[in-house]
Amino acid sequence: MRDIKPTESKRKTPRRKSPDELPPEAQQLYEEHAAKAPSRRFTGSKVPVTNVHVPKQSFTRVSEERPLFAKVDITKRSLKKKKRISMRLGKKERTLLLSLLFIGLITAGIAAFIFLPKASIALIVKTAPLLIDQKFVISTNPETSPNSIPGTVFSQDIRVEGSVPVTSTETIGTKATGTMQLINKTFDEQKIKERSRLITKDNVLFYMKTSATIPAASNSGVASITVQVEAAEAGEQGNIAPQTLHFVALDTTAQALVYGQNTVAFTDGSGKDIKIIRDIDLAQAKDAAIAQAKTLVRDAAQAQLQVGWSLLEESWDTKLTAFDPIGKVGDNVDAIPFTAAGTVRVMAFKDDALMTTLENALKTALNKDFMLFPGAISYTKSLDSTNYETGQAGITARVTHTTIPVLSLDTLKDKLAGRSKAEAINYLQGLPGIQNATIDTWPFWVKNVPEIPKRITIKISSDRQP
Numbered sequence: 001m002r003d004i005k006p007t008e009s010k011r012k013t014p015r016r017k018s019p020d021e022l023p024p025e026a027q028q029l030y031e032e033h034a035a036k037a038p039s040r041r042f043t044g045s046k047v048p049v050t051n052v053h054v055p056k057q058s059f060t061r062v063s064e065e066r067p068l069f070a071k072v073d074i075t076k077r078s079l080k081k082k083k084r085i086s087m088r089l090g091k092k093e094r095t096l097l098l099s100l101l102f103i104g105l106i107t108a109g110i111a112a113f114i115f116l117p118k119a120s121i122a123l124i125v126k127t128a129p130l131l132i133d134q135k136f137v138i139s140t141n142p143e144t145s146p147n148s149i150p151g152t153v154f155s156q157d158i159r160v161e162g163s164v165p166v167t168s169t170e171t172i173g174t175k176a177t178g179t180m181q182l183i184n185k186t187f188d189e190q191k192i193k194e195r196s197r198l199i200t201k202d203n204v205l206f207y208m209k210t211s212a213t214i215p216a217a218s219n220s221g222v223a224s225i226t227v228q229v230e231a232a233e234a235g236e237q238g239n240i241a242p243q244t245l246h247f248v249a250l251d252t253t254a255q256a257l258v259y260g261q262n263t264v265a266f267t268d269g270s271g272k273d274i275k276i277i278r279d280i281d282l283a284q285a286k287d288a289a290i291a292q293a294k295t296l297v298r299d300a301a302q303a304q305l306q307v308g309w310s311l312l313e314e315s316w317d318t319k320l321t322a323f324d325p326i327g328k329v330g331d332n333v334d335a336i337p338f339t340a341a342g343t344v345r346v347m348a349f350k351d352d353a354l355m356t357t358l359e360n361a362l363k364t365a366l367n368k369d370f371m372l373f374p375g376a377i378s379y380t381k382s383l384d385s386t387n388y389e390t391g392q393a394g395i396t397a398r399v400t401h402t403t404i405p406v407l408s409l410d411t412l413k414d415k416l417a418g419r420s421k422a423e424a425i426n427y428l429q430g431l432p433g434i435q436n437a438t439i440d441t442w443p444f445w446v447k448n449v450p451e452i453p454k455r456i457t458i459k460i461s462s463d464r465q466p
Contacts, residue, residue: 117446118455121416123428124436127373127402127462134361134399135384138312138349140391149357150350151312153391154301159341160292164285166334168278173271176231176238178262180206180245184214184223185257198229198245198260205232206245214258229260231269238269277331285325289340290318297344308351314383315347315393347386347393358399370403374460377401402462405433413453420448435463 138151180198184190194211206229215223231238242262246255294316301311320342327336358377366372377399384394416424421439428437439449450456 116443117450118442118457119416119446119449120440120442121424121428121456121458122438122440123434123458123460124463125373125404125407125460126433126435127404127464128370129464130362130365130372130399130401130403132361132365132399134358134397136354136357136395136397138347138393138395145392147357148392149353151391151393152309152348153345153388154297154304154311154348155343155345155388156297156300157341157343158293158296159339160289160296161337161339162288162292163335163337164281164288166275166277166281166336167284168276168281169273170276171233171235171237171271171273173234174269175234176236176240176266176269178229178264178266178268179226180229180260180262181224181226182212182214182260183258185217187216189216190214190258192227192247197232197248199248200240200243200245202240204237204240205248206230206238207232227260229262231266234269235271235273236269239266241265274332275334277327277329277333277336279329281336282325282327282329285336285338286320286323286340289320289323289338290342293318293320293340293342293344297346301346301348305348309348310351312347312349312383312393312395314381314395315345315386317345317386317388319343345388347388347391358397362399362401366403369406371406373402373404373462375402402464404460404462405431407431407433407460409458410453412458413456416449416456417453418448418451424449 137145137148139145139148140151140153142148142150182190182192190213192208192212192214194208196208198206198208200206209228209230212225212227214225217223240262242265245260245262247258247260250258298311305311320340322341323338324340325336325338327333355377358379359372362372362377378401379397379399381395381397384396386393415427419427421441424439425437428434441447441449
């Protein structure tokens with residue numbers, strides 16, 4: 001290869017005045033510009049170029065005949081995934097990131113040291129019982145009744161039908177009969193009336209079929225007479241073994257002196273129990289109709305009741321205008337179907353208004369040095385009167401609660417903030433009415449009560465609790 005060197009000849013090529021191919025207007029502008037241009041020109045070096053022979057490559061052309069609309073299976077194509085390039089941080093960036101992380105950890109540690117500690121204080125205080133009876137009125141028009149509790153009335157005409165099983169039974173069969181000796185240990189003659197009753201230790205009742213006179217006892221022994229008796233009810237329960245029976249009409253002392261005794265077992269009693277309608281079964285059917293009507297009205301009232309209101313359970317009033325049982329006393333049936341119709345009424349009251357009334361009544365009865373124990377108020381209530389026409393109900397509530405010496409929890413938290421556990425416990429146990437005090441801190445390294453009062457919780461319990 002030849003060396004490329006600049007030519008030594010510094011031949012100047014005269015510059016053309018203007019290209020021949022320019023149009024006349026451009027030629028005129030070019031000549032004006034050339035006349036104003038400076039005479040100094042820059043010349044370059046002439047570099048000869050050597051021709052290099054490059055062999056011609058031959059390419060084989062492959063022709064493939066394809067239909068105009070070919071179906072290409074794209075599932076067979078291999079899709080090349082692009083290589084994901086991970087970004088690396090430089091040294092300065094890593095240093096900056098670690099510095100920020102270190103600062104964040106320090107900040108979190110300081111915040112945890114300040115805000116994380118908490119203390120739970122449990123106080124057992126001496127309590128005293130407080131019992132009052134408070135009368136108040138529930139009214140549907142509280143504006144016209146001063147100091148009354150807002151109330152409302154639910155009333156609904158209802159018709160029910162149902163069935164109750166018969167519980168009374170009767171034994172159909174043969175009554176047990178037998179001979180019994182009547183014993184007299186007294187020195188007086190004893191006259192016993194017909195149908196007098198004798199009873200066993202298992203409460204099986206027998207009747208005397210005839211009257212009898214027991215002679216007086218002699219000095220040498222007792223007097224006796226034999227009578228016929230019959231079981232009060234048919235069935236095998238009248239089959240009794242030999243034993244002593246007492247007269248129902250005599251007291252305990254007399255029963256030891258005059259009594260009956262069967263020497264032979266009774267065995268002829270037989271029968272079976274069947275269900276028979278009695279008055280008690282009809283009364284149970286009526287009670288079932290009232291309970292069913294009350295349940296239906298309760299569901300309807302609860303659906304309409306506003307939030308924060310409760311039904312006055314003592315005020316339920318159900319009056320049946322019709323009660324039609326299918327069956328009568330003495331019928332042998334297993335159940336009593338019935339239909340009934342009537343009116344069911346009940347009152348409701350506002351819960352918070354009742355609790356406010358009871359709490360104010362308790363506060364009125366408090367001594368100035370005591371306060372109510374923080375907790376739910378227990379009470380029972382009874383209905384004095386109900387007038388659904390005027391929408392009023394008179395109630396007497398018996399309220400039971402406990403009292404403790406006056407304590408301000410907010411002031412107590414401020415007094416304890418920042419103190420050590422031992423110092424805080426000594427301070428608490430020195431207060432009047434405090435029987436015992438315990439303090440638990442968290443986390444484990446915390447030895448003092450936190451400085452922030454919101455991180456302190458105080459739980460008060462009564463010394464009367466089991």
